[in-house]
Each structure stands twice: as C-alpha cells, then as structure tokens.
Amino acid sequence: MPGIYLHIPFCRQACSYCDFHFSVNLEKKTTLVNAICKEIELRKDYLEDRKLSSIYFGGGTPSVLNVEELNKILYTIGEYFEIEKNAEVTFELNPEDADPVYLRAIRSAGVNRLSIGIQSFDEDELKWMNRAHTAQQSVDCVKNARAAGFTNISVDLIYGSRFQSEKTWRQTLSRVFDLNIQHISSYNLTIEGKNKLSDLFSKKQEPEVDTELSAQLFDALMEEATKAGFEHYEISNFCRPGFMAVHNSNYWRGEQYLGLGPSAHSYNGFARSFNVKSNTKYIQAIENGKGFSEEEVLTELDKYNEYVLTRLRTNWGCDLVEIAELFGHKFKEYFRKNLYLHEQYLERKGNIITLNQKGKHFADGIASDLFLTSEATE
Ligand code: SF4
Structure with missing residues (x-):
C-alpha cells in the first residue's frame, strides 16, 4: 500500500556531514507548512484513491514543527486521503527536542513511531558532527518517548568516523540495546555534497573515511545486532521481530509514494517526480499552483x-x-x-x-x- 513522505526542510543548525536539503532560517516555517498543506490538496489524486499505509515526517528536522503545525498537516492529509486504521506514522526527532510535553502531544496527534537522530554517544564526536544535543539528551529522549507512550522507536547511528574504534563502536551499540528500542538505522559516514566536512576534506584538514575500519565496524554492527535479537532486513536497517519500517519497506518493494515539500521525491509506478530543492521557489510555485516539480518517466x-x-x-x-x-x-x-x-x-x-x-x-x-x-x- 502507498505512503506519504513529508520533507520538513528546517534544522536548528547544520550538521557537518549532512547533504540533505534544509535551511537553518526558520522564519518561513509557517508559510512552508501552509504550502505543504496546499500541495496535499493539489496532489490528492496522485495515489489514485488508494489507502495510505504510512505517513513519514522526514527532513530536515520535523521536530522543529510545533504541535499545531503537525496537527494541521495531519488533518489536511486526512481530508484528502484515506488512511489505513493502523497506518504507521513516523516522525524524525532530534534528541534536543524531546520535551515530555511535546512528546505526549505528538503521540496524541497520531504519531506512532519515532526515528531519533542519536548518531553517537561520544561527546567529542557529537561536537565534531555539530549535533545540537549531548549523549545524555539522547538517553533521556528515548526514556521520555517511552513514557509518552511510544512503543515503536528507531534510532539513527553513524559509523566510520575517525573518533571510533571497533571497541568504542561495540560500546555504543551496547548502550543502544540497553535503551530497549525496536529499530536501528545505521549509516557509514560519507564525505560528499556541500557541507563542512567536504569543505575540510577538500582543504586536506580532514582525512578520508577509513574504508577498512568502516568494514570492521559494519561487521561488528551485524554481529552485535544479531546477538541482541535484531533482524538485519536491509543493509542499513535492523529491527526486532515485527518492527520492520512499513514506510521504507514499501519503498524497497517498489510501492507508490507521494513526497511533499521542497526536494521531496514521488513515485507513482511509472514515473518519478522531484520537487524543487529551494524553500523560496517551492513556496512561490505552490502559491501559483504550478511548476514545483519535474518528472522523469521510467523505462x-x-x-x-x-x-x-x-x-x-x-x-x-x-x-x-x-x-x-x-x-x-x-x-x-x-x-x-x-x-x-x-x-x-x-x-x-x-x-x-x-x-x-x-x-x-x-x-x-x-x-x-x-x-x-x-x-x-x-
Ligand atoms: S543531519 Fe538531520 S539535523 Fe543534521 S543538518 Fe542534516 S537534516 Fe538537519
């Protein structure tokens, strides 16, 4: 069954390794939420009346949305699409946004799965990544999420940086398993795109990612996750039995999905479309009702x-x-x-x-x- 992806293109600060589309200027947030709601209406027929099995808030940082903005988007989706009774509603959250009141409010709004950007438990590495949270905030975030009623929690981790060794990586994994979460997405650090890390790398102020170390860490990840009872169901994804991500699995199975917001992609079974990668251009195009995406028909x-x-x-x-x-x-x-x-x-x-x-x-x-x-x- 198809799903909706929403790209919330704002972040509080730029992580040094990040190649996604986002702005750290939050001034246009409300206008952009209104534009996304308008896009929902404009593209209400994209999935041909099929019921949604998943809604995914990604970014950027969806947890910059306040509860009213989240409710507005979910309400608008409900107006134009039929949603499965047990649809998965995932929300990417950064640990610094894990206020217990906020977590309870987004749970009440209908979010039933959290994807938390922990990335690392090493304070020096977190600073080097320019993450806006500490390791303790990540631990508190998971605890607060559970207290708010979340029973399906995924965490994101990055491996392969020069701060890690196999020993510290295994320690990180052990701390993650102690958090009693249901899903892990773990990615090898890459130096690509326009970001601080690429910039430092091109000035020879950062070494290349050590591919041998990365391979060792990936082996350690597979070994430790399997020992802890996780299924390795996709190269970068591990879940406890019954907690495979519906949204991503649909994507890997070639299901249709509608991507909303700047830089979001969509697929309707025969063509992909790509929304413009600029918040300003996106808002303007949506307000004019045209020209916010390009289409590529697949052979x-x-x-x-x-x-x-x-x-x-x-x-x-x-x-x-x-x-x-x-x-x-x-x-x-x-x-x-x-x-x-x-x-x-x-x-x-x-x-x-x-x-x-x-x-x-x-x-x-x-x-x-x-x-x-x-x-x-x-
Ligand atoms: S990694 Fe996430 S939080 Fe960091 S800049 Fe990229 S989108 Fe924003």
Whole structure:
C-alpha cells in the first residue's frame, strides 16, 4: 500500500556531514507548512484513491514543527486521503527536542513511531558532527518517548568516523540495546555534497573515511545486532521481530509514494517526480499552483535496475519469478546468467537471490554489475 513522505526542510543548525536539503532560517516555517498543506490538496489524486499505509515526517528536522503545525498537516492529509486504521506514522526527532510535553502531544496527534537522530554517544564526536544535543539528551529522549507512550522507536547511528574504534563502536551499540528500542538505522559516514566536512576534506584538514575500519565496524554492527535479537532486513536497517519500517519497506518493494515539500521525491509506478530543492521557489510555485516539480518517466530498463538495486539490499532479495513477471523473460535470463559474476557473495534459495554476509559489504557494486544497459538489450 502507498505512503506519504513529508520533507520538513528546517534544522536548528547544520550538521557537518549532512547533504540533505534544509535551511537553518526558520522564519518561513509557517508559510512552508501552509504550502505543504496546499500541495496535499493539489496532489490528492496522485495515489489514485488508494489507502495510505504510512505517513513519514522526514527532513530536515520535523521536530522543529510545533504541535499545531503537525496537527494541521495531519488533518489536511486526512481530508484528502484515506488512511489505513493502523497506518504507521513516523516522525524524525532530534534528541534536543524531546520535551515530555511535546512528546505526549505528538503521540496524541497520531504519531506512532519515532526515528531519533542519536548518531553517537561520544561527546567529542557529537561536537565534531555539530549535533545540537549531548549523549545524555539522547538517553533521556528515548526514556521520555517511552513514557509518552511510544512503543515503536528507531534510532539513527553513524559509523566510520575517525573518533571510533571497533571497541568504542561495540560500546555504543551496547548502550543502544540497553535503551530497549525496536529499530536501528545505521549509516557509514560519507564525505560528499556541500557541507563542512567536504569543505575540510577538500582543504586536506580532514582525512578520508577509513574504508577498512568502516568494514570492521559494519561487521561488528551485524554481529552485535544479531546477538541482541535484531533482524538485519536491509543493509542499513535492523529491527526486532515485527518492527520492520512499513514506510521504507514499501519503498524497497517498489510501492507508490507521494513526497511533499521542497526536494521531496514521488513515485507513482511509472514515473518519478522531484520537487524543487529551494524553500523560496517551492513556496512561490505552490502559491501559483504550478511548476514545483519535474518528472522523469521510467523505462522498463530503469525499473529493472531499480528493482535489482533496492531488492538486493533487503533480506527478501531478488525473485527470479517476479523479475520474469514484472519485466519479462529476457530480463530474468540476463539477471540469472550474470549471477556468476559475484557467486561468492550471493545465496540462492529456490528463486530467491540474496546477499550473504560478505556480500552485504558490496551491495551497490554487486547490483550495478547486474544492471541492464540499453546495449545489452539489443
Ligand atoms: S543531519 Fe538531520 S539535523 Fe543534521 S543538518 Fe542534516 S537534516 Fe538537519
């Protein structure tokens, strides 16, 4: 079933590694919330009357929204879309915003899943990342969230910085498991895009990310998370049984989704659209009722390549029967014949191909070797 993603493009301060679209100037927040509500109305037919199984507030920092703004957005979605009774409503929250009153209010507004940006428990690393919270605030945030009635809590962690060793990373993971959370999203630090870290790196004031260390930390993550009872269901995502993220899983399964707000993407089964990546241009375009997004129609080739890229990252994998059904026999044969390229990194159970533990280190590279190019189809 489809979902809605809302991009809240504001942050209190810029994290040194971040490549997302956001502004630290919150002056236009109310105007932007009104524009998002207008976009909800303008795009009410995008998902063809299908019920929503998930609503995801991402960003940026959704927890810069006050409760009235959150309620307004949820109320507007409810006016134009039918929402499943048990739909997942996720809200990304930064630990510094975890005031108990606020948490209770967003729970009452209908948010039933929190994604908390903990990132690290090392104070020096948090400062280097320019995060706006301390390790203690992260711990308090999870406790306050539970006290406010949240029973589905995910935390974000970053690994691979020069502040970490395998020992400190395992200690971080142990502290996270002690928090009794249901889901972990953990990403390898990358130096890319326009941000402070890239800037320092280009001036040779920051070293490259140590890929060997990153690989060690990823192995430690897989080992510790499995020991703690988490399922590794997507390269960067781990959950306790029954707590797979509905929103992200829908995305990996190729479901339709509507992305609202500046820089948000949407997919309706045959085309992707990309909203303009500027708060000012977005607000102006929405007010004029046009020109806030660009569309790219996907070819069968694009769809097949996306299928391979996303499915290979998951533990439900690529299904030969499904590839034949979705894209035809030629695509299935191409996929099957090229599996030998990475035989040592793949597992096959009947028609299902997944990555083995070693292969999980090279997911995107392996997928790209199974991509079909236009020349190969001729
Ligand atoms: S990491 Fe999150 S909080 Fe930090 S700047 Fe990026 S979007 Fe904002």
